[in-house]
Amino acid sequence: MIVVVCPGQGSQTPGFLFPWLAEPRFADHLTALSDAAGIDLAAHGTTSDADTIRDTAVAQPLIVAAGLLTLAALLDGRRDKIGGVAGHSVGEVTAAAAAGILSETDAMALVRERGSAMTGAAALEPTGMSAVIGAAEDELLGTLAELGLEPANFNGGGQIVVAGALDALAALKEAPPAGARVIPLQVAGAFHTRYMSPAVAHLSTVAAALAKHDPSVTIWTNHDGTAITSGASFIDLLVGQVSSPVRWDKTMDAFAAAGVTGLIEIAPAGALVGLAKRGLKGVPTVAVKTPDDLSAAFDLIDGKS
Template sequence: MNTQQLALVFPGQGSQKVGMLAELGAAFPSVKATFAEASAALGYDMWDLVQNGEQAQLNLTETTQPVLLTASVAVWRLWCEQGGLQPSLMAGHSLGEFSALVCAGAIDFADAVRLVRARGQYMQTAVPVGEGAMAAVLGLDDAQIIDICQQASAAGVVEAVNFNSPGQVVIAGKVAGVEKAIELLKAAGAKRALPLPVSAPFHTSLMRPAGEKLAEALAAMSLQSPKIPVVHNVHGKTESDPSAIKALLVEQIYSAVKWVSCVEAMAAAGITTTIEAGPGKVLSGLNKRIEKSLSCLNIESPETLAAALEAVAQ
């Protein structure tokens, strides 16, 4: 395989779990060293929290975001340390886009850890707990879902926010709007319309106050042009200008995640293999559904690392 055929992708919220990367941490000192760096930036022992903490604490968005970013960076560093093939593209789902930008050399790791903790706080305070909701919708096409959300928005803001794979879209908004949309979606023939266990309506227009705060935080930060191009959630394209990247990160917080567009763009650029760096294999499953020709690997254990290294060496 050559570099042009490989992309690394980075998971977003929902992939965190207590005990994640435990075997990698035991086998490779660099994994714990990466967590120690993040711990120094935030002032608490992140590895201990990830291995011995409560799942409920890991699920708080201001904790989830730095934890997942750190896990992804740890896996990327390990990949490089083990002589893994350098990818020609990177992408990340929502929070994962920050992981991609760190791994691509655009954002300093410690700065990013602090930034995504703040991002989590901004997102949580934009809509008080209990006022927002999200739901996964299976079995309807995108246009139908967008149309039904518009109809349901008379009850409260509700929007299509994650285009994850064909036939799988996440909606979000005010509780009443989401509940009304679920009712209409089921009536329209959705196979499933399930509320998700999240604490805020991410990627909706309700997140604009969080976007304004994130813009202030980013204005004070230094970004570089990525060494490896990153495909952005907002439009499924790459961007090299640091100021444009900052604007995309702000827009992303209150705009839909166009993951289907991201994966289609990577496939159109010649990518044949994606490697998911971090816990779980949510993106690997989505990527395969979007582009059936893709080989989709993930790295979260010594075994999956060895398998990925072997696959790209052929």
């Protein structure tokens, strides 16, 4: 079973869309997605600098649009060969479009509002996020409780991203759990924690107005890794997930239980393939970073690799 995965925030890099926009079909598609989002995604994907595309309100639509470009090529004539799809954090919006839950236009409208709402919530209080690698989970969770921090992403393979007040994150870095490394992340706030509650309220209203369809392919939720058969339920979980932890560890466990035989990460790819190499050892993977990588993905789907 081939699973397609959609990356989250932090996967974007300056200029990463240049190879895609060299082909007119992708350039035209991005123009339509830019119109839907009300953002010049071509400029942000080619000439904008790292600080500009780190802005949550820019990064999230940019990442989803890149994924939709990839999906249009990847699934053309091969949709029936894909066993399932999942997204990490904002990648769940991309996954919802891949599964037919949302139209591309509605996906771009939702991610525009998601990025804007999360930016607004982050501005209310100075917070941040750090990746913790190599900590014993129980010990780390106890430390977080003492510091008033929260787990934000359970990424599997010994990596947990934590979030909260900047002084508490600094204290964690100064005295990490035994054998652990704490790496501060360049993000605007404590995503997937209680600090994002104001964004959830806004997104609930936005999502209620969208047309939703039940998925045409298996789709797993970040909430707890289960497969969701109701499009409306998936969107409800996607909205709530803004202020609750991403359980990518459980999502990968679900892939394994379902019998995954290959994993393809769509653009801007790299992070989820890296996690899969630790959490799904032995499963072949392809990271589609540019159109040149599509041939390897096709080979994996077609059983040629």
